[in-house]
Amino acid sequence: MRCLIVGTGSVGTVLAAYLVKAGHDVACYVRPSRRAEYESAASLSVQSTGRTPSLDLPRPAITDQLNLQDVDVLFLCVKHPALPGLLEQLPATLPQGLALVPCLNGVGLKPKLRKRFPGTEIAQLTIMFNARVEQPLSAILTTKPEVQFNTNNRDLLEMFDGSGIVMGQVDDAAEWGKLLINLNNAVCGASYTTFKDLLTNKVLTGVFVKIMDEAIAVYEAANVRYTLPVPVPYKLYRWILLNGGPIAWWIARFKNGLTDQAYPSMAADITAGRKTEIEHLNGVIQELGRVKRIPTPANDRLISLIHQLEAGERKTLSPEELSRTIT
Ligand SMILES: NC(=O)c1ccc[n+]([C@@H]2O[C@H](COP(=O)([O-])OP(=O)(O)OC[C@H]3O[C@@H](n4cnc5c(N)ncnc54)[C@H](OP(=O)(O)O)[C@@H]3O)[C@@H](O)[C@H]2O)c1
Structure with a gap:
């Protein structure tokens, strides 16, 4: 699948790595002012402080354009204070077939996104791991890598298969x-x-x-x-x-x-x-x-x-x- 990560910080970097590991075509959207920094990263790496194997992978494509044509899954990995600005940058209507995956902490985002993008599939991904970014495309993982999808879409539920991340299926509760x-x-x-x-x-x-x-x-x-x-x-x-x-x-x-x-x-x-x-x-x-x-x-x-x-x-x-x- 073609995946676009928006917000390549701690969570975005770890998800990008596991998506690359799972064999997806991954691109990372960054602010234009930071593009050169990301493009000079030697690789995409996740260093684990526990028993999880660390990852060192080829650098994914870096873009400063929010071009959503042909994107299958759009991951929103910014923090809440940055979200309103980011939503303003997105088109009023998202391309048909694109699944929007917010990864932010907290509840109540889904109804807001459903209202903003009627007709788009919104699937919340709850981040169960803890990570911190050290430098562009390099993160430290301080827990097991685990995520939970609130969706029944099998393509999404299986998209991390084989990558080493633990996937769970959950509901609003x-x-x-x-x-x-x-x-x-x-x-x-x-x-x-x-x-x-x-x-x-x-x-x-x-x-x-x-x-x-x-x-x-x-x-x-x-x-x-x-x-x-x-x-x-x-x-x-x-x-x-x-x-x-x-x-x-x-x-x-x-x-x-x-x-x-x-x-x-x-x-x-x-x-x-x-x-x-x-x-x-x-x-x-x-x-x-x-x-x-x-x-x-x-x-x-x-x-x-x-x-x-x-x-x-x-x-x-x-x-x-x-x-x-x-x-
Ligand atoms: N870190 C964790 O361990 C963890 C665990 C569970 C849940 N979460 C949740 O996951 C969400 C993301 O957290 P995080 O820790 O990954 O945050 P983070 O490390 O601060 O990363 C956010 C990234 O978003 C980028 N960004 C913000 N606005 C942008 C824009 N308009 N265009 C492009 N990039 C933009 C930031 O870039 P700049 O640096 O250029 O501003 C930064 O790289 C939060 O809701 C957090 O609560 C985090």
């Missing part, structure tokens, strides 16, 4: 479950800590549970169906987090292949002074809580803290300072 776990991004972002810190430091774990408890109350009030990406119900997951010592970390290591160096990308966004995706993560809980009249004070405080960090108005907090600020 899984996207809401992933959102719940992704609320950790802001906890790690505010304290510049790793997933390992989050799951082994009692103070951070307590903050994470507080944030998720509010989200669960909101989900229940709004009748949101959710399936957690961990194989246990929320009550048990919560209990393990609070009372199980390092067990939650061991599960994450075993199930996702998480390594010690894995930071959620919000931590990198904050240190780099970039706008984060907080509105599309904890902001969703805050907004749904507002609609359903369920208070979300811990999420509210965490959101305003992240806004202050984005604006450079304060520095990242120690776990203890974060806990005092949030709870």
Whole structure:
């Protein structure tokens, strides 16, 4: 299939590599100002910090033109703050037969894209791996490579076959479950800590549970169906987090292949002074809580803290300072 990756950062680079490995014809769309940098990359590489084999592949085609003729699958791999600008660059109508695959975190993007592109197949790809880009076309993978498609289209479900990436098929409930776990991004972002810190430091774990408890109350009030990406119900997951010592970390290591160096990308966004995706993560809980009249004070405080960090108005907090600020 002809695949066009838009947003060749951490996720885009890893997906490009596995798509090339699976034998697809892959092109990467980059901003015109960055084209030369990408074209000077020697290869397309994904270095794994775990047991997954690293990949070093021929550089895919680089383009600064959004020419969608003959593209079968268009992967959107930008972050939320860049999405409105990107959508403006896309034509009003996408070519017939093209499947649009948003890879951004969060829920609620599909209905927006369906409205913007009626008649186009929209298939959300949930990114279960963690990666960070080091330089153009070179990324570090700090978990097992795993993705989940919310689609029944067999061509899409099978498109990574043979590449080494683990593919799952999920529904909307899984996207809401992933959102719940992704609320950790802001906890790690505010304290510049790793997933390992989050799951082994009692103070951070307590903050994470507080944030998720509010989200669960909101989900229940709004009748949101959710399936957690961990194989246990929320009550048990919560209990393990609070009372199980390092067990939650061991599960994450075993199930996702998480390594010690894995930071959620919000931590990198904050240190780099970039706008984060907080509105599309904890902001969703805050907004749904507002609609359903369920208070979300811990999420509210965490959101305003992240806004202050984005604006450079304060520095990242120690776990203890974060806990005092949030709870
Ligand atoms: N990283 C992870 O481990 C991970 C895991 C799960 C989910 N996700 C989700 O995946 C999504 C992408 O995250 P990411 O970490 O891959 O972000 P990222 O590393 O910041 O990459 C985004 C890329 O999009 C490019 N871009 C933005 N606007 C563009 C435009 N108009 N035209 C062309 N390129 C454009 C950026 O280029 P410039 O550098 O030139 O701006 C950058 O290379 C997010 O929603 C994130 O939450 C990420």
